[in-house]
Amino acid sequence: MPKPVLFVTRRLPASIEAQAQQDYQARLTPSDVAITDLLTQAEGADAVLCCPGDTLDSKAIAALPASVKVIGTFSVGYDHIDIAAAKARGIRVCNTPDVLSVATAECAMLLILAAARRAGEGERLVRAGKWDGWAPTQLMGTQVSGRRLGIFGMGRIGREIARMARGFGMEIHYRDMTRLPPDLEQGAIFHDNDDSFLPLCQVLSLNAPGGDGTRHWLNEARIGKLPMGSVVVNAARGTLVDDGALIAALRSGQIAAAGLDVYNGEPRLHADYLTLENVVLLPHLGSATTETRDAMGRIVLSGIGAILAGETPSNLVV
Structure with missing residues (x-):
């Protein structure tokens, strides 16, 4: 045959x-x-x-x-x-x-660390030959350890991110359609609404699936509920983000920094991201091991x- x-x-x-x-x-x-x-x-x-x-x-x-x-x-x-x-x-x-849960979770943690600690800006500074040496106030970012991490979408990848984040002493909150059983929740705090969830998210990781139900979930209204100076990362689907709203928040300082591995309409991406220093941009590397x-x-x-x-x-x- x-x-x-x-x-x-x-x-x-x-x-x-x-x-x-x-x-x-x-x-x-x-x-x-x-x-x-x-x-x-x-x-x-x-x-x-x-x-x-x-x-x-x-x-x-x-x-x-x-x-x-x-x-x-x-x-x-x-x-x-x-x-x-x-x-x-x-x-x-x-x-x-x-x-691919572990590899994608690693990528999300990479984005969290790189965005919070301004690693992209620092790398570009060195490569451009513009670094003049250590300075007390140079590229001061946000410490990740001990912060509150919000995970939107607590599936396999979200749970792997939570496992890794516990190593940084992060307090884990999550938003999903249903609450996980205790053996999967591992002490993470469940939220069934945006109003209790988003104001706690000093760091927000988007890990929900794509599709019409989550399209542009991170919009202007939800961004407005986040703490001033929060960090947002997306290693799931570009469609989860309203690009215009995120760009405006990055410019205003409502969001201090963002890390993106996925984009609406990739490989094309909103041109304004390229003008911002406070966003880390990766070429969809989530599972790339x-x-x-x-x-x-x-x-x-x-x-x-x-x-x-x-x-x-x-x-x-x-």
Whole structure:
């Protein structure tokens, strides 16, 4: 029996491409840039392995060849895929849960530390050859240890951030739809409303999923409830942030500093961020460790294979 045909939309780690070639008739893409001819490349394919930057909306899914039975995404989030449209066509979808929580949490902590301690400004100062030596008042930031950390979205990644933040003696507060059981809460303080949650957040980490329900959750009104001079980081989805409101708050000092790894419409981002010294900007590095990306590849390929074999994998979305 011939191997199923798998179309891969982006370049993947070498070990994962090798596994794809071993298990499938793999059509690999030798570029990290989003493809423009998805439908042509997917002709005759049994499965498509896409990435978060590939928009598979209802129009794209409707135009997929009839041969496509599975879409696997090289990510936990799947808001770039129209799940309802895929389900209507009988196309199954799988993702990469559980394996990138630690790496993404590390990235969030990196952003917290870098934003609070003005590391981006300092690095740019040294690189520009403008550093004249140590000075008592130079680039004074905000201490992270002992501060109150608010986590919006206490899923796996949020809980990993809480675990790491406890090492800094941070007091953990979280906002979510439901309260966690005590064994997962680990002493974190639950809030079921913005009014009790946001005024406590000296540091706010956004870790909720994307989608219409959370679009521009961090808006002008919510920013106004944060303590003056708070720090905000986002390593989840760019759509969680109203860019105009955040930029205005960074300029006014309502928010002292921000750290962003994700953006609305990435790889494009609001041009005004580039004019601000008090924001750390990373290029969507959340899961970018060798260990994590290899694990992501293994789980999504396994899920695709299980679905094509008529089985139900643990990473099935729909």
